[in-house]
Amino acid sequence: MAAFHSSKIALLLFLLPVLLFVLAMPALISPLSTYLLEQKMREVTAYLDTRSQAVDNIITRQLAGLRFDCGLGDMALLREPKYYSRYIRMTGVSNAENISCSSVGMPFDSEYLQAPAADGFTLKNTPRYEGTDSELMVRYQMQGNIAFWVLDSSWVWELIERDCTGCFLLSFHYPGSGIDSLERGNTAIPREQGAMLIEQEKIQQHIGQPPVVNQQQLWGGQILQEHAQALLWRWGGGGSVVFSLILAAGYHHSRRYRNTIGGLIRQSVKDEDFIPYYQPVVDSRSQKVVGYEVLVRWKKGGELITPDQFIPAAETEGLVGEITMQLLNHVLHDLEQLDKTHWVSINLVAEHVETDCLFRWLQERQWPWSDRIKFELTERVPIKNLHHADKHITALIERGYQFKIDDFGVGYGGFVYLQKLNVEGIKIDKIFIDTIGTSDAKRRVLDSIIISAHQVNMSVIAEGVETFSQVDYLAQRHVYLIQGYVYYRPMAISSVLGLPERAQGATRSQPAE
Structure with a gap:
């Protein structure tokens, strides 16, 4: 009878964590989705901070060595392996004599480099071609000589699609700067009922460039919630089963231990082992x-x-x-x-x-x-x-x-x-x-x-x-x-x-x- 009672308690201890998890599941999806959205925004912010430092370092070093003549020295500098980076898609120069060269070849059509004649740094969009995304370009002009760095935006796709395809929409807005908004991800999310949004504002500025306000928006929708639910089943469901097993096994072990030590004590009383x-x-x-x-x-x-x-x-x-x-x-x-x-x-x-x-x-x-x-x-x-x-x-x-x-x-x-x-x-x-x-x-x-x-x-x-x-x-x-x-x-x-x-x-x- 005692063994039957013990088995019932062990079964209850096994079922209880699983049952509590199943009952709590609906209430956990929204908090976990919010956490995943916030975590993704933290990843975006960290990446942008790292990229900004790397780009500033490359620009500073290359500008110091460029002669703007597309000679061997300029080509070597543009293609220097230590400046190859996942942050910059292409680097190039164009001088007053309309001689141009870049890290991918020479010459090239430099019409889209044209900008107001003022010297210094500017930030602008690359031309938007059908089926491709526009990217940001840092442009430097001095006495008719131009250098430019096209910032690689493929990282955005890699980051927001990692682990969860279609879960996020990331957009960048630059109000009052003349720079077009950039958008990456699932564009249907903002129209979904119950879509979640995180916004933050950063001052974006590369070396020598005037500061630009960057309003970042990260959206999460139905697919993100489905992903959160799957994670809960995978980790929470599996974890609750493991915890249930540990709890039930611990109960049996504890009961066995108590019974065992009780028997040993009882025998030791008979043997007069207590001194x-x-x-x-x-x-x-x-x-x-x-x-x-x-x-x-x-x-x-x-x-x-x-x-x-x-x-x-x-x-x-x-x-x-x-x-x-x-x-x-x-x-x-x-x-x-x-x-x-x-x-x-x-x-x-x-x-x-x-x-x-x-x-x-x-x-x-x-x-x-x-x-x-x-x-x-x-x-x-x-x-x-x-x-x-x-x-x-x-x-x-x-x-x-x-x-x-x-x-x-x-x-x-x-x-x-x-x-x-x-x-x-x-x-x-x-x-x-x-x-x-x-x-x-x-x-x-x-x-x-x-x-x-x-x-x-x-x-x-x-x-x-x-x-x-x-x-x-x-x-x-x-x-x-x-x-x-x-x-x-x-x-x-x-x-x-x-x-x-x-x-x-x-x-x-x-x-x-």
Whole structure:
């Protein structure tokens, strides 16, 4: 039944992205068409800017070397390979004696070069012949000598027809200049219903030439929208299917992983593969160890796995209680070896105090080490039934056990636990300790927590302490019980038994185990 339910969820996860894409498809066509139109205009603008720089460079260099006599020097210059360019279709000269030559041959009919007698640069159209497009020509005249450069416009067709035939119409207008408008592309688009238009105005000017206003218009119509729709089906449809497959496969993998790790955890509980690691708590006044927090490690094969990698799965499988009891079995044995004045503190979750499982476990063992075992209630998982929790905690306190609140200030309970539960102390979370020496606003919260705890005579332990400046800051506020890398990392019982009497200066470089 569970497998059938899992398959239905996987099928739903597979179908959902595809269905959402199909439903969204009509609304996506217009935005994508607009984007394609804008992108094409950006390509046109970039091409014109590049062409302008290249043409100016060619004109400047050739003018500097032309003799206007169509001799060998002029012909060599007109046909110099380094001046061959996709931007210029033809270059030529004509002098006062009506001698002419060009990059494609000599002589040629130069009547269309005629212009007002004023010297300098002008911009004009080439003659329009049937079946051909007119192009722009840059013309230079000086003392009867003329040079000209016909700008190749074939790039326009290449650019607007690239990837999508008939999608665009590009037109250039030069108001007040005497230059004819130029138009390239699908001329039917402006008459289509819903045709899209982008306009922009640029100042077009080549070297020495008076500036000319160039009004550019780019049209997109029905064919562009059909192209956008095809792109959406190609990329969006295919992408949604791929995403659906990944989502469904990820669900199956996740479920398999959870089931697999759950099975491994369950087997490891039976094999007693969960062991305690101890992190010493040091009194900073004497630099002596006074107790330890018990931290669980999963001994899987030859490696040790930290709690963040398996506790969520253990909670899902309902195995945290069993793991804790397994740790307690180890702790009962280890306490025989530890200094008689040292205590150990064990983390509990809501399950341990909302039910009588912990109470019964300790009762069955005749209330062992009640003067040396302490319990920490984590705030990261909320206690839902505070009434039952308080009843069980009180019953254990009456047997001599003590309770603290772990990770104080970062979870669900906080001051509510202090009011509702019979606890004797708190442990300040590392997130607040890290604010020491900074301008972080949480440092004020740290000070408030310390003051509040002192006012009700609660013990305070600072965990996650990493520097001696943090130790000094806490000591100034009468917090002396320190847990953190500044003194010791978590370690196996064998390492604990070999610790020196005093902790100062002994552990900052100690490797983790």
